Amino acid sequence: MSDCLFCKIVAKEIPAEIVYETGRALAFRDVNPQAPTHVLVVPKAHHADAAALARADDGLADEVLKAAHEVAVREGVTEGGYRIVFNTGAGAGQTVFHVHAHVLGGRALTWPPG
Numbered sequence: 001m002s003d004c005l006f007c008k009i010v011a012k013e014i015p016a017e018i019v020y021e022t023g024r025a026l027a028f029r030d031v032n033p034q035a036p037t038h039v040l041v042v043p044k045a046h047h048a049d050a051a052a053l054a055r056a057d058d059g060l061a062d063e064v065l066k067a068a069h070e071v072a073v074r075e076g077v078t079e080g081g082y083r084i085v086f087n088t089g090a091g092a093g094q095t096v097f098h099v100h101a102h103v104l105g106g107r108a109l110t111w112p113p114g
Contacts, residue, residue: 006098025067036106037075041068050086077105
């Protein structure tokens, strides 16, 4: 989508601090981190939210989740624990409507979040 912020990051039209990339997923640091490690993992193909990603039914959701775990490994947060969050819909806090997983770690993460 031509007006999608994350599509522009995927296309490298907008700079981002990329930390990991696969053939179909891209991971980059959140510009407004909520934890010492806060990385966003997006599919390179545009899907509006987690429900749309699940409907894609071509292994893409699996690849995004595996990329999120690899980011956690590379960031060194697997031993202490980390969170993977998909916000789906404005009411859940989604502000960019290109599905993205938040990988959060590096500090104690309370529950419920928010």
